[in-house]
Amino acid sequence: xxxxxxxGLAGMALAIALVAPHAVGPYGHYILAMVLVYALxxxxxxxxxxxxxxxxxxxxxxxxxxxxxxxxxxxxxxAPLLVGVxxxxxxxxLAGLLVALPxxxxxxxxxxxxxxxxxxxxxxxxxxxxxxxGGRSGMLVPRPDVWGIDLSSxxxxxxxxxxxxxxxxWLTHNFRxxxxxxxxxxxxxxxxxxxxxxxxxxxxxFMAFGISAFLTGLSGxxxxxxxxxxxxxxxxxxxxxxxxxxxxVGGMNSVAGAILGGLFLALAPELLRSLKDAQNIVYGLILIxxxxxxxxxxxxxxxxxxxxxxxxxxxRASGDETAAVPRQKGGTA
Numbered sequence: 001x002x003x004x005x006x007x008g009l010a011g012m013a014l015a016i017a018l019v020a021p022h023a024v025g026p027y028g029h030y031i032l033a034m035v036l037v038y039a040l041x042x043x044x045x046x047x048x049x050x051x052x053x054x055x056x057x058x059x060x061x062x063x064x065x066x067x068x069x070x071x072x073x074x075x076x077x078x079a080p081l082l083v084g085v086x087x088x089x090x091x092x093x094l095a096g097l098l099v100a101l102p103x104x105x106x107x108x109x110x111x112x113x114x115x116x117x118x119x120x121x122x123x124x125x126x127x128x129x130x131x132x133x134g135g136r137s138g139m140l141v142p143r144p145d146v147w148g149i150d151l152s153s154x155x156x157x158x159x160x161x162x163x164x165x166x167x168x169x170w171l172t173h174n175f176r177x178x179x180x181x182x183x184x185x186x187x188x189x190x191x192x193x194x195x196x197x198x199x200x201x202x203x204x205x206f207m208a209f210g211i212s213a214f215l216t217g218l219s220g221x222x223x224x225x226x227x228x229x230x231x232x233x234x235x236x237x238x239x240x241x242x243x244x245x246x247x248x249v250g251g252m253n254s255v256a257g258a259i260l261g262g263l264f265l266a267l268a269p270e271l272l273r274s275l276k277d278a279q280n281i282v283y284g285l286i287l288i289x290x291x292x293x294x295x296x297x298x299x300x301x302x303x304x305x306x307x308x309x310x311x312x313x314x315x316r317a318s319g320d321e322t323a324a325v326p327r328q329k330g331g332t333a
Contacts, residue, residue, distance in 0.1 A: 009310060013259065017082040017162055029154035031266055033226055036158070037263030038167045040219035041145025042247045043172050043255065044212040049244075051181060053188030054103055057240045058115030059216050061122035062092040063237035066217030068126060068133055072227070074102035081144050081151070081225065085164075089214045095122075100206045121143055126233045138231035141224045154226075165312050165315055169255045175211065183243030184208055238280065245287045251297025253306035260298045265272035 017036075018231050021029055048054050066088030073079040073087055084094065095118075102114040126133045133139060143151050175181045184204045189193040195201055207263045242265060251262025272279045290297065294304065 004232035005132055008296035013146035013256070014166065021158060026154060027268060030160050030226070031270070033154055033158040033161050034223075034266040035259075035262045036161045037223045037262070038218050038246060038265040039165055039259045040168055040215050040222070041243050042250055042261035042265075043168055044219070045243055045247035045261075046252045046254075046258055047172060047175070047215070048208050048212035050249060051176065051188065052205065052212075054113040054205070054208060055108065055112045056099075056212075057098065057112050057120035057237065057244065058117075059212075059236045059243050060237065060240040061115075061119040062095060062213045062216035063223070063239065063243075064122055064126055064232075065092045065095055066156060066220030067230055068143075069321055070221035071139060071215070071230055072132060072226045074144060075140065075142050081146050085218060085221040085225075090104055092220070093210050093214040096209040096211075097206055103201055103205045103209065116237065116240075119235075119237065121155070126169070126301075133232075134230070136232075140229055142227045143228065150227035157226060161189040161226070164218060164222065168218065169258075172211075172215075172258075175253055180204070182219070231271050242283065245283050247297075248287055248290050248295075249297055251299030253296065254299050257297050257299035264298075274276025 013124065021032060024032070039061065044061065044322075045056075048056055048206070056299055066085075068088075069089040070084035073084040074081055079087070084152025086216075099115055100116050103111055106114065119317065127135060129135060130137075144159065145151060146160065149156065151160060169233070176185075183194065183199040187199055188203055191201060207309045223234075246265040247258070248261075249264045250259070255306035268280070272282055275282060296304070
C-alpha cells in the first residue's frame with residue numbers, strides 16, 4: 001500500500017513537471033530548469049546529511065568540479081554534452097572519496113572545517129588556472145545538441161535536466177531502501193551499534209560522500225551549460241551554505257524534500273532581490289526557524305499538521321468524556 005502511494009505521488013509530480021513549462025514563459029523555463037538543478041544538489045545533501053549524518057560546507061567545490069570539467073571537455077575538446085556532464089559527475093565523485101578520508105577520523109564541526117578547507121583549495125585553483133578555467137575572467141560554456149535534438153532553448157534544456165533529475169531521484173530512492181542505505185542510516189543513529197551489527201563504517205562513509213559528490217557534480221555540469229558562462233564567484237562559501245539551507249528547508253528525508261528545497265533555492269533570490277546584502281541574514285533566520293520549529297522541512301508539514309489534528313481531536317474527545325461523567329454530590333450521611 002505504501003509503495004502504491006509512493007508511486008502515485010511520483011507519477012503526479014512527474015505530470016506536474018511536464019505540464020508546468022506550458023504555464024510560464026521563456027524566463028519561467030529557465031527558473032524551472034534551475035529548480036531541478038538545485039534539486040539534484042538537495043538530493044546529494046539528503047544522502048550525506050539526511051542519511052549519513054555527515055556535515056559538509058564544501059559542496060560548492062563538487063559543484064565547481066562538475067561544472068568546469070564538463071565545460072572544458074565540451075568547449076575545448078569537443079566532447080558530447082552528455083559525456084561532459086557524466087565526466088563532471090565522475091570527477092566530483094573521486095573528489096568526494098578524497099574528502100571522505102577525514103570523515104574516518106573526525107566528525108561534527110571538525111569535519112565541516114575539513115570540507116571548508118577543501119572548498120577553499122578548489123576555489124583558489126580554479127581562480128588561478130587561467131589557461132584552463134579562464135581564471136578571473138571566467139569562461140563561456142556552449143550548449144550543443146544531444147542526438148540531434150536542439151537544446152538552445154531553455155525549454156528543451158529543461159526536459160534534459162528533468163530526465164537526469166528523474167533518474168537521480170529513482171537511484172536515490174532505491175539507495176535509501178537498499179541494505180547499504182539502511183546500514184548508513186543505522187550508523188547515523190548509533191555508530192557503535194551499527195558496527196557491532198557488522199556494518200562497515202569506512203565503506204558506508206565512502207559511499208555516502210561518493211554518491212553525494214557525484215550528484216552534485218552532475219548538477220554543476222548541468223548548471224554551467226544552463227547559464228552559459230562560468231565564474232568562480234558562483235562557487236563560494238555562501239553557495240555551500242545556501243545548499244545546506246535549501247536541504248533543511250525542503251526536508252532531508254525524501255525526494256519530495258529535495259524538490260521543495262530546489263524550488264526554495266531557485267525562487268528565494270528572486271523574491272529577496274530587493275534586500276541585496278541582507279539576503280544572507282534572511283537565509284540564516286530561515287535556517288534557524290526551520291531547525292527549531294520544523295526540522296523535517298516543508299516535506300514534513302502534512303505529517304505535522306496531521307499529528308496536530310489528531311492531537312486536537314484526542315483532546316476534544318477526552319474533554320467530552322470528562323464532561324459526560326456526573327459529579328458526585330458532596331456531604332455526609
